[in-house]
Amino acid sequence: MNAPLRLRLDTHALIANWRTLDRMSGAAACGAAIKANGYGLGATDVARHLTTAGCRDFFVATWAEAERLAPLRLPLSVLHGVREEDMPAALSGIARPVLNTDQQVARWKAAGGGACDVMVDTGMNRLGVSPDAVRAGLLDGLAIETLMSHLACADEDSAMNAAQLAAFGTLRGVTGARRMSLANSAGIALGEGYAFDLTRPGLALYGGIPRGAFADVIRQVVSPEAQILQRRTVRAGDTVGYNATWTAPRDTEVAILNLGYADGYLRGFSDCGSAERGRLPVIGRVSMDLIALDVSATPAVAEGDWVGIDFALPDAAAKSGLSQYELLTGMGARYERIFV
Ligand SMILES: *Cc1c(COP(=O)(O)O)cnc(C)c1O
Numbered sequence: 001m002n003a004p005l006r007l008r009l010d011t012h013a014l015i016a017n018w019r020t021l022d023r024m025s026g027a028a029a030c031g032a033a034i035k036a037n038g039y040g041l042g043a044t045d046v047a048r049h050l051t052t053a054g055c056r057d058f059f060v061a062t063w064a065e066a067e068r069l070a071p072l073r074l075p076l077s078v079l080h081g082v083r084e085e086d087m088p089a090a091l092s093g094i095a096r097p098v099l100n101t102d103q104q105v106a107r108w109k110a111a112g113g114g115a116c117d118v119m120v121d122t123g124m125n126r127l128g129v130s131p132d133a134v135r136a137g138l139l140d141g142l143a144i145e146t147l148m149s150h151l152a153c154a155d156e157d158s159a160m161n162a163a164q165l166a167a168f169g170t171l172r173g174v175t176g177a178r179r180m181s182l183a184n185s186a187g188i189a190l191g192e193g194y195a196f197d198l199t200r201p202g203l204a205l206y207g208g209i210p211r212g213a214f215a216d217v218i219r220q221v222v223s224p225e226a227q228i229l230q231r232r233t234v235r236a237g238d239t240v241g242y243n244a245t246w247t248a249p250r251d252t253e254v255a256i257l258n259l260g261y262a263d264g265y266l267r268g269f270s271d272c273g274s275a276e277r278g279r280l281p282v283i284g285r286v287s288m289d290l291i292a293l294d295v296s297a298t299p300a301v302a303e304g305d306w307v308g309i310d311f312a313l314p315d316a317a318a319k320s321g322l323s324q325y326e327l328l329t330g331m332g333a334r335y336e337r338i339f340v
Contacts, residue, residue, distance in 0.1 A: 003336040004227040004258035008308075009041055011339045013219035014205060015053045020217050021201045022054070024188050028195035031057030033184070033202030035065060035079065040264075040331040041206060041222065045339055047074055050205075057146075059098075059200055063089040070094040077117050077146070080127070082107055096145060100127040105138060117146040118177070122167040123160060124152040131171060139175050146198060147177035154186035154194075155210040161190055168196075186210035208324040209314045222328065224309040224335070226259035231295070231303050240292045241284030246271065253296045255280075257307060260289040264330030265309070268320035274310045 022030035032055050033039075038046035047058055047069060058076045060066050063086045066078050076095035078086075081104040090097050091113060098117040099105050108116055118139060121128030128149065129138060149168045153160045168182050179197035185204035187194045189211040204214055207221040234240060234248045257275075259265050265273070265286060273282035273291070280293040295301050310316065313324040320327070 003334065004229070005263060005334055006225050006306075006336040006338055007041070007331065008223040008225055009045075009337060009339045010219070010221050010223070011049055013207065013221045014041075014046065014049055017205050017207065017218050017221065018050055018053050018055060018201075021185070021188055021199065021204055025183075025195045025199040026192040028181075028192075029057060029179075029198045031055060031059060031181075031198055031200050032205055033059045033200055034069075035059060035061040035202070036329045037065075039202055039206045039325070039328040041328070042337045042339075043069060044072065045337070046205075047072055049339070057198055057200075059202075060095070063095070066095040079119070081119075082113075087111060098146075098148065099142075100129065102129060102133065102138060105129065105142065109141060115143045115145050117148060118142070118144055118175070120147060120149045120168065120171060122149040122164040124150055124164075126150065126152075131167060134171060135174060142176075144175055144177040146179045146181050147171060147175055148181040148198075148200070151182065151184060151187045151190075151194075154184055154190060161187075161194075165190075165194060185214075189213040203325060203328070206328055207313055208328070210324070215314075220312055222311060222313075222331075224259065224263075224265070224311050224331075225306050226257040226291075226309060228255045228301060228303050228305050228307060229258050229290070230256045231301070232256070239284070242287060243285060246284035246292075252283075252294055253299070254283065255293045255295045255301060255307070257291050257293060258289065259291050259309065260287045262288045263332045263334050264327065265291065266320060266322060266330070268322055269316075272319050273316075275307045276310075277308075278310060280307065 032050050034043045037043050058074045078095045079098050081100040082090045082097040100119045119128040181198040183194045183199045185201040234252045234254050236250045240246045267286045270285045279297045283294050317324045
């Protein structure tokens with residue numbers, strides 16, 4: 001295809017991050033959330049690499065995502081459970097549903113659906129059945145592989161973490177579930193008490209740092225690279241880009257790159273993003289398909305050259321005002337994704 005925009009994806013870093021999270025999970029198994037196209041990296045390739053590393057539990061949000069991954073025959077769970085219209089896909093056996101509501105439980109029982117997972121709500125009030133309903137026998141008769149819950153504040157030091165841990169812990173032995181699972185990426189760093197039998201990291205696999213404990217052990221995976229489409233000299237006093245927000249303080253060497261907000265490089269990077277380890281600042285507004293860099297620091301770069309966009313997730317999040325999750329999942333379809 002030879003696109004003028006690519007994501008360099010570090011396979012070794014991805015695998016090393018999974019191994020780190022697996023080790024931090026102690027005796028628990030370590031899975032992988034690969035919803036939203038593997039957080040934008042490409043779910044199929046991510047799943048292949050992590051399977052090679054030893055990962056045996058994968059999570060997507062929807063059955064459409066599960067169907068795209070069906071050829072890989074992954075051990076896969078669908079976090080949003082089963083609506084009526086999902087039943088044909090769910091009964092085809094390509095993945096287990098994570099049942100979230102009383103209705104979903106009834107639907108799965110009525111269909112004689114077989115092995116499933118169940119989400120219990122322990123305070124986030126997003127998806128999940130209530131612990132009281134579980135204790136009252138809601139799940140009786142189901143073949144539950146994994147009973148899970150989800151932490152609302154794992155990336156903060158919040159009293160809610162311990163409260164959710166305690167609420168979930170009271171369900172140990174209450175259902176016939178083979179395994180229990182609570183921790184996402186940030187939850188793994190809260191300590192082995194949160195790991196139960198299976199952890200479900202997403203963000204940290206892909207280089208995200210949701211808690212300080214990951215800063216020195218999680219490696220950057222994603223590096224956008226864009227090609228220079230034009231290089232020009234902008235005279236002192238002239239402006240660059242939409243709305244002429246940047247004015248050249250002196251004659252300035254400027255490169256125009258094939259990257260813009262339609263590629264998830266949102267306008268929060270206007271006048272504050274950078275490339276080549278901070279040496280080349282973004283100047284002016286980010287356009288839909290283009291950005292401008294001050295390349296005065298690198299006299300040699302020319303039309304056709306490739307430039308590495310600075311994308312260390314914590315830094316990029318701080319600069320752009322986007323979350324690390326948004327930075328990854330917003331990356332869009334125009335990149336050529338290259339695992340190296
Ligand atoms: C997305 C998701 C995860 C992964 O969360 P991260 O914060 O990306 O590690 C785990 N469990 C559930 C239920 C999720 O929806």
